[in-house]
Amino acid sequence: MKLELPLGFGIALAQNEAAMKKFESLTESEKQAVLQKTHNVRSKQEMQQLVSSLDAQSTIE
Secondary structure (H helix, E strand, O other): OOOOOOHHHHHHHHOOHHHHHHHHHOOHHHHHHHHHHHOOOOOHHHHHHHHHHHHHOOOOO
């Protein structure tokens, strides 16, 4: 299934390589859960915080 990324989320994700890698590693259902959260975002700053939270969840390998 091809996921459609909201434009603001895609831009914010592209600016945070660690968060992008984390998002890519998620299962389809986990990606859907993150995308659901984007529907409640009302500003660029909130979107950046959402993307940064993905990066914060990254594990150090």
